[in-house]
Amino acid sequence: MTRRDHYYNKAKQEGYRTRAAYKLLQIDETADLFSGGETVVDLGAAPGGWLQVAAERVGDAGTVVGVDFQRIREFEEDELAADPRIETIRGDMTDERTRERLRDAVGEGGADVVVSDLAPNMTGEYSLDHARSVHLARQAFETALELLAPGGDLVVKVFEGRDLDDLKTDIDEEFEYVRIVSPEASRDSSSEVYLVAKGRLTAPVEVGDRLTVEITDTGREGDGIAKVDGYTLFVPEAEKGETVEVVVDDVKPRFGFAERVDD
Template sequence: MTGKDDYYNRAKQEGYRARSAYKLQQLDETANLFDDGDTVVDLGAAPGGWLQVAAEEVGPQGKVVGVDLQRIDDLDAHQVSTIPGDMTEEETRDRLRRELGGSEADVVISDMAPNMTGEYELDHARSVHLARTAYETATEFLKPGGDFVAKVFQGKDLDDLEADIEESFQYVRRVDPDASRDSSSEVYLVAKGFTTAPVATGDQLTVEITDTGAEGDGIATVEGFTVFVAGADEGETVEVAVTDVKPNFAFAERVE
């Protein structure tokens, strides 16, 4: 028996519903996904191993909502709720909005996988489709600065998927948890720092400086988004180049 086969036995002994619970633990150790009190959305949550880990990590003040077409037996954790349904259907998305009570999620995680056909390219394509569905859900429900995790099978469309996700986050990396089986082609895309900024690094634009920040930088707003401009004074209208974009603000410099 290999070390990775031991995860199945460990799950039974430690009360987790699936060996995949250890994958999420290892993803969290690698990327620091969860904090006390976080709100987490778990897609493809059955049978509930990831729900158990997420509930442990966010604590009694947190909230964890699992979504899956399959039935998820109730967990002994008051902060966990479940929704039966398909995230491609608007009815399910409406139920998730109501369950979140109008709040946004700190983390969206997805362990969704297609029913395997044995045709590698087809299985890969289906896994990419599910990961894109999870990504679309994340962009709808995540708060700025939130994190996203999705499982996908390696293949020719992985680079494009990763590039698309990276457009909405500070960075994306591929993580292969030790708890994944040796024979598996799965990898997890871990995206940190969700941003809906209307500007991107390298953009050049003309802005009006309307205030001054604590560090003396000029402050402009672009579609309600804050941009700090070095060396600019209140009342000026200046052309700037964006140098760095964070989830809630950006930095820019004058273009001479």
């Protein structure tokens, strides 16, 4: 039995709408996207296999929102994801009206995970198909930047090719790190890979910034704590009450580290 037949039959037996559901399951196993209770946005969600997986993984406390230009058929009682946690939106994710509906569905807290299994209509011309896949991935990336909460994660599909590294570099600038994942459930003949970006960065500082900060508190490890527009910077060898000059050397979604500079 071929891998394609295996996952196709497995999906039928286990109640998933598409064999692609196993790609997200395998990506989650590799990248720890879901732990329960997350708000998840699925871009290009039809026919709904990834929605099913996301709903299972986030549990009763989570929310899953799917958007697609095509209609996403409502889930029946005998399907795994027959649950009101799933909300679907029919529309183009690049359209402002659709984005507004997405923002309303996600809420002020933002999304914890944005996933996209979008693929272009195939022409058979590899370079063109690759370029179109990169274009779709960039659209998903831009939408994710608008929706993700600090520390949120992104998964986008893209075909391998010459523009992959540039796309990965651009995404990497907005997250703690990015890795390339190739799920076993992808077809043998497919050139698709998934860029998995972890830890959306929304800090008001960047690595290399030189700042003058006031140390307002002390952390558990004894580092000084400074605030920059509400963002926490840990500064070793600095004491509460000092005003010091620092250089930022590491940035996380919710806090960063800076070295004291004594000229």
